[in-house]
Amino acid sequence: MKTGFIYTKYKTDCYHCHVDADQVIKVVPQQAQVICSNCGATRVFIPRIHEVGTTGSFTPISCYDVWNLEPTAECRNCHTTGIHDLFVGCNHFTVRCRNCGFTQFYKFNLQYIGKCDIEEENCDPVIR
Numbered sequence: 001m002k003t004g005f006i007y008t009k010y011k012t013d014c015y016h017c018h019v020d021a022d023q024v025i026k027v028v029p030q031q032a033q034v035i036c037s038n039c040g041a042t043r044v045f046i047p048r049i050h051e052v053g054t055t056g057s058f059t060p061i062s063c064y065d066v067w068n069l070e071p072t073a074e075c076r077n078c079h080t081t082g083i084h085d086l087f088v089g090c091n092h093f094t095v096r097c098r099n100c101g102f103t104q105f106y107k108f109n110l111q112y113i114g115k116c117d118i119e120e121e122n123c124d125p126v127i128r
């Protein structure tokens with residue numbers, strides 16, 4: 001696993017197919033994706049800002065429950081491998097290093113349905 005990369009899963013009702021399925025969460029420095037393992041519905045988030053040390057700045061504006069996950073990853077800022085607080089909401093996606101407080105904010109960008117690899121550019125996104 002490369003620095004700043006996070007790969008985790010969260011099992012919940014998919015907003016698209018409504019099946020209780022693993023939602024695969026992939027984070028790289030350039031974007032974050034949430035992909036339904038059942039139907040392939042994908043939400044893409046792009047970086048907004050990042051900052052170090054602020055807490056309580058998460059705004060849980062959401063049309064459904066905010067997911068709160070605790071994946072282990074290597075921090076891009078302090079290069080410590082440890083727990084990160086990961087919040088996935090409807091319009092926002094936040095990852096925060098518990099060791100140094102480095103926080104990356106992503107905002108909702110687009111969604112599409114279908115399998116697509118995060119490294120590939122040839123997806124056919126449906127802009128919401």
Ligand SMILES: [Zn+2]
Nearest residue numbers: 014017036039
């Ligand atoms: Zn689904």
Ligand SMILES: [Zn+2]
Nearest residue numbers: 075078097100
């Ligand atoms: Zn850190």
